[in-house]
Each structure stands twice: as C-alpha cells, then as structure tokens.
Amino acid sequence: MHSPQVKLESSANLQENMLLEVNGLKTYFQMEKGKVAKAVDNVSFSINKGETVALVGESGSGKSITSLSIMRLIPKPPGEIVEGSIFLEGKELLTLPEDEMANVRGNDIGMIFQEPMTSLDPVFTIGNQIVESLMRHQKIKKSEAYEKAIELLKIVGFSRAEVIINEYPHQLSGGMRQRVMIAIAMSNNPKLLIADEPTTALDVTVQAQILNLMMDMKKKYGSSILLITHDMGVVAEVADRVLVMYAGQIVEEALVKDLFLKTKHPYTKALLKTIPNIEVELHRLDSIPGTVPPAHLFPKGCRFAERCTYAMAKCHEEDPSLIENSPDHKVRCHLYEREGGM
C-alpha cells in the first residue's frame, strides 16, 4: 500500500510533466428548432510531455470536435464551447483573448488534418504557405524563412525541396501534401501536435510513411501528439495511452497495452473485434451493429446501451460515470461499478 505522502509526490510530478489538461469540456451545436447537439459532453483528459495519446472512436463520436475545441476553431455559430477548461502548461486557453489564442495556434500547438487534398490553399505555393507560418510566429527575414522552409521540406522527406517550394498543392500527391502539412505544423516546434486522422485518406503504403514521419518529428522536437483515429492498428503501433470516445463522452481510458490486453468497455471490445486478424480465419469481418446516435438524440442512460450485447435494465435508465478501475485505467460502464477502485 502506498502512503498518502508518496501519492501526493507522484501527482505533483504528474503536474509538472503535464502538457495539456482538458477538464469537463462541453462543446454544443445549436440546431434548428432549438435542438442542441452535445457533440462533446463533459470530456476530461490530459496529455503528458512527450506522450502520444490516441483518441479513438467511430465517426460522429466527437473526436474531431474535441481537437478543434482545443484549437478554439469551432465554427460559431452554430458551435460553442459552453463549459470546461483547457490548460496548456498551466495557461487557460478558453479564456484567452482571440489575438493571444492566435499566438498559440501554429506556435504552441500545430495541427494536421484528415484531408490533405483540400487542406492547402490552392493558389499559393508550398513555400509561401510554410513561410507564412514561420513569419507569423518568428521574427525572421523572408529570405531566412525560405531557407528554413527548404530545410523543413527536407526533414519531412523531400529530396527536391528547392523545386517543391515553388510548386502549387495540385502538383503534389496526397501523401506529399500531408508531408507539407506536417512541415507546416512542425514549423514552429510546437509542444503539441494534433493529428486528426492524418492517414485516413492515404494509400496504405503511404500511411506507414506518414506515421513514421510523425514519430520521427516527435522524437526530434520532443513534442506530444494527440492522434485522432479510428484505426486500432495505428493505435497499437504508435500510442502510449488511448482515450476511447463514444457519443461525445470518453468511455475508456488506458495505457495502450492495457487497452488491448485488459479491455473493459463493451464498446472498446467491439471496436477491437473489428480489426481483421490474419491468424484467425473468418468468413465475415466483424462490425458493430447500428451507428452512433446523432448528437441531439442521445438516449437516456448509457449512450451505448442500444448497441451493447451486455446491456442490463439499469443501462437504459442510469448514466454510468467514469470509474477509475485502476490508476491508469478508467471506464464508463455499469458492469464495473462494484469492483470500482480495485
């Protein structure tokens, strides 16, 4: 048994090591006829320095809205962060004036997106778009910025960086554009890189290259990564810790090893089943029956109950809370309530 003092010390250590802390985040969208879509509903998590945290879940679970909330890039109207706090190294982001928040974007937090084909401005050169980011946050001359941009392009794997810098986005392939996006996101050595499904739109062979590149960048600059994905294979490969999101809530949080080996939540179990396994011969790929309910029609009780094979009467009545099953493993499910705190 640990003494309380030791515990206190370790949490102080944790504080020091903590880069991002999201507390009780609620991002709602106003819909027609006064309906409210609770896209992100009371989400809390943290990311440590140098850590790669994966945020997984199906489409519509609120992963992207969570990441855009951290950047404060939720289109308002209709969206709005209605509650919560987001601390980046102790600095509260949600109350920052817009101009100070703009200083954080691209400088402390870099972001890459799912759609490399449309994420770059089509009428400006690659060089212009990298230089724009560099000159926004660093006091350097244009010529210096161009040299830096060439250097960045070389780091992300362009051997002909001097040529690429003068090319336009439409002249590059999807994988190349995503490399450019990474170069832009990393241009000011951000503390946190948010990658919103960075490989979903790419060929399988290119996916691995982009993931490896992100991991190399993380090592080189010591950044933390928040990786949003629905690909459990990717999670197993690169994540340290995993957050599983369903219908706007975090339903399970665990170290990557525990998530795969000591899976708790029925939803996580179902997600893991959807990974094709080459050693087990299957006639059909597994899938989770049904879809995520739309964010303005969340059912009473557990939001997953309708699709859950373990659902009990209680699940349709009472909202389960996030139980700390063990220090690093949290789960939102009535099945684990009695053994809570073990």
Add this chain to the structure above:
Amino acid sequence: MAYIIRRIILFVVTMATVSLITFSVFQVMPGDPIRIMLGTEADETQVETLKKQLGLDQPLHIQYMDWVKGLVTGDLGDSIRFSRPVTELLADRLPVTISLALITLIIVVIVAIPLGIFVAKRQNKLSDVVFSSVTQLGMAVPSFWLGMLLILYLGMNFSFFTISGYVPWTQSVVGALGALLLPALTIAIPQIAVKFRYVRNAILEQLRLDYVRTIRSKGITEKFVMYKHVLRNSMIPILTVFGLITAEVVAGTIIVEQVFSLPGIGQLLITSISYRDFPLVQGIVMYITFVVVFINFIVDILYSVLDPRIRLN
C-alpha cells in the same frame, strides 16, 4: 501557352459566328434601306442605281465576303444615312461610350466588392432578408426610370451635374465627370444590387473550405485569412461574374444614353436601326461584340494568372 492559343482560337471563332448572324439578321429583317432613303415616291431606276452603288445587287455570299474582307482590313463601309465611313462615325462616338462604360465598371467594382465582403462578414438572418430585398429591388427597377429619378433629385439640385449632353474630356475634366457620373450611376446601381451578392456568396463558399481551417490553425489572424487567402480564392468566381458585367454595361449604355442625351454609340445604334442603315448597324454590333469577346478573352487570361491550376492545363 497552349491555354492562351486555345483562347485566341475561340476568340476568332466567336467573332466569325457573330459576323454571320449579324449579316443574316439584316437579310430577313423587314424594311428596305433604299426605300427609306429615297421615300415612297422613288422610281425603279433610281432604286436600281442605288442598289448597284451599294453593292446590294450582288449575291448574298459575295456581299458577305466583301463585308468580312472590309472588317479584317478595318473598313466597315459607308453609312447609308450619313454617307460617311462607319469607322469615322464610330470614332466620333466612341470616347463617350467608353468613358461611360469605364466609369460604370469602376463604380461597380469599388462598391460591390467591399459591400460583398462586409455582408459576408455579418452573415445572419436579418441582414440576409434586408440585402436580398435590396437585390430584388435593384433587379426590378428599370434603368430609364432610375435615370429620371437621379436627374430629378441629384441633377436638378447640384450644378456639378450636367443632365443632358456631353462635355469632352479635352475641354473640361470636371465637366466630363459631371456629364457622365449620373448616367454611370444609373447603370451601376442595379448592377451593384445584384453583383455584391455574388461576391458575398463566393466568399462564404470559400470560408467553408478546409484550407481556411488550416490557415487559422497556423495562427493567421482573421484579417489575413480574409484579405490574403479567401479574397484571392474568391476572385476566381467573382471574375467570371464581373466579366459578364461588361456585356451588361455596354447594353445598359444604349438606353441610358437616350435618357441623358449622350452622343454615344448606343444613341447612334438606335437611330441607325430605324433607318435600316445596315452598314452602320453591322459595324456597331461587330464593335460591341468585339469589346465583349475581347473582355472575356482578357478574363480568361486573368484566370490563368489567378489560378495556378489553370496555368498548367
């Protein structure tokens, strides 16, 4: 380069097609210019002589070829009514119409674009209703009536404006502006009422696109997002619409020149049609076509400057 060559070919083909249509229209149009010139009392020999003189006794395809040959060499023939070369008549009237069209275009551009941006930034239900009513109104107002209102309320009250007639630039710049500003406004106001919405829509369209989110994620401030990226990208669809304005403005000058008694091409066109002065009408139509097609050609070239994706194809 291949892009520009293709545009040039298109330019020539359009001009050729229009020349054929213009020529044919006069063949099927009722009313004989010679009868109008000579009056109802003219005898047949007089008619025949004049016909020969004007080359109207030739077969149609030869008449057409002669006319096209003239077009290419810059000789548009002689006006039947004025007995002067069409090119000379055009040259007299051209400065008036060109000045009017240019001032109109400048007014439309410097009002419609900022207004479109302004409205796009404050997008909500109330402003949508207000501004779409403005558009409806602008489209519905006939330009001759708007012109008369402007004469009544501005022209009569401010001595700066000349409400009838024209003062050449060479004589007095202020005078020329005073004569042209009200007619230009008459054409520009309905144009602005419609076109600013295109600007607004183009900008809102761009604001929805993924790349805008990327730029914001780099920490770029809204001012730069709007004026460096969004406006630049919106210019591609906006340019299309403003290319079309040119044709509408030229058409607008025809009526407005009547209202303000401006001695421009439009006025000349209307009188020459009623006299069946076909060399003059054909010359004017070809000239207007040339201007419109030429502007579109310039617009196409500008596309390739604005949009790198077109540059390569």
